[in-house]
Amino acid sequence: MLVDAHSHFLANYAPSAALKTSLEQVKEFDLAAFDAAAERHGLIGLVTLAQEMTRIHGQWLGSNALMAAFEELRPQMVLGMAGAEPLDERDLLNQERLAEVKAALQDKRLHGLLLTPPYGHYYSNDPRCYPFYALAEAMDVPVYLHHSAQLGEAHLAPMKFARPWLLDEVAADFPKLTLLVEHMGWPWTQELFALMAHCPRVWTDISMLACRPHLLAWNLTMARDYNLLDRIVWGTDYVGDRVDEWEAVIEGDTQWLRTELNPLLTQCGWPVMAEEELDGLLWANAHRLLGLT
Numbered sequence: 001m002l003v004d005a006h007s008h009f010l011a012n013y014a015p016s017a018a019l020k021t022s023l024e025q026v027k028e029f030d031l032a033a034f035d036a037a038a039e040r041h042g043l044i045g046l047v048t049l050a051q052e053m054t055r056i057h058g059q060w061l062g063s064n065a066l067m068a069a070f071e072e073l074r075p076q077m078v079l080g081m082a083g084a085e086p087l088d089e090r091d092l093l094n095q096e097r098l099a100e101v102k103a104a105l106q107d108k109r110l111h112g113l114l115l116t117p118p119y120g121h122y123y124s125n126d127p128r129c130y131p132f133y134a135l136a137e138a139m140d141v142p143v144y145l146h147h148s149a150q151l152g153e154a155h156l157a158p159m160k161f162a163r164p165w166l167l168d169e170v171a172a173d174f175p176k177l178t179l180l181v182e183h184m185g186w187p188w189t190q191e192l193f194a195l196m197a198h199c200p201r202v203w204t205d206i207s208m209l210a211c212r213p214h215l216l217a218w219n220l221t222m223a224r225d226y227n228l229l230d231r232i233v234w235g236t237d238y239v240g241d242r243v244d245e246w247e248a249v250i251e252g253d254t255q256w257l258r259t260e261l262n263p264l265l266t267q268c269g270w271p272v273m274a275e276e277e278l279d280g281l282l283w284a285n286a287h288r289l290l291g292l293t
């Protein structure tokens with residue numbers, strides 16, 4: 001079995017004025033090919049995240065309406081998550097987006113939220129963002145956070161907005177809120193583990209990390225020492241609408257985890273991953289996180 005707990009399926013980059021909002025507009029997407037690939041890989045869940053980056057970048061990945069449309073099409077498989085800039089271009093609470101996300105969560109059209117502080121140039125513990133956390137806590141849905149450094153030009157995603165410790169206050173102020181910090185908080189993974197160690201509702205994912213195999217092997221070894229392996233999930237972080245491209249990421253990542261990770265761990269002299277722990281990473285932990293049935 002497999003759960004892709006972090007993807008941006010059907011989510012090509014678009015300027016805000018050109019958002020696709022329905023599947024009819026995604027010409028390249030082949031639903032039959034998606035179903036066949038899901039069956040081939042034993043996929044039982046797919047999280048697809050809209051990502052709003054309008055404050056600085058003027059862009060979206062997908063749209064909230066498109067994620068809801070995908071979920072509506074395959075409700076047993078797909079969980080759509082809303083993207084949001086919690087602050088608007090005037091630096092005030094984004095009331096319009098808050099109302100839109102609230103309606104989508106209440107109607108069960110979407111099942112979570114993604115915030116990307118480094119792309120929006122705000123701190124995640126800024127009290128002006130708190131209504132979004134309060135909403136997610138009240139609706140009992142997870143908040144995904146891009147709290148990692150980003151390659152590319154420094155001014156586009158300043159590292160000062162990405163440090164995991166900023167979430168310490170958020171976790172304390174919203175004790176029933178579930179947070180998922182993407183990409184193991186790279187490169188501040190140990191800082192994230194310190195956060196997770198005293199915040200039992202903070203999770204993380206290993207998406208995009210298999211390209212640095214020694215680093216991922218070490219981070220998973222650390223996670224075992226911290227007793228956190230059961231709050232780590234896997235995802236493709238695929239951005240696009242091509243089933244063949246998405247499937248290639250699935251194949252590359254699952255092959256590495258199932259067949260290459262343990263030989264590397266052995267070579268390094270570190271404990272190997274048990275089958276049950278690998279199952280946890282690839283589906284069982286996400287199954288618990290997302291309440292899949």
Ligand SMILES: [Zn+2]
Binds near residue numbers: 006007008237
């Ligand atoms: Zn992502």
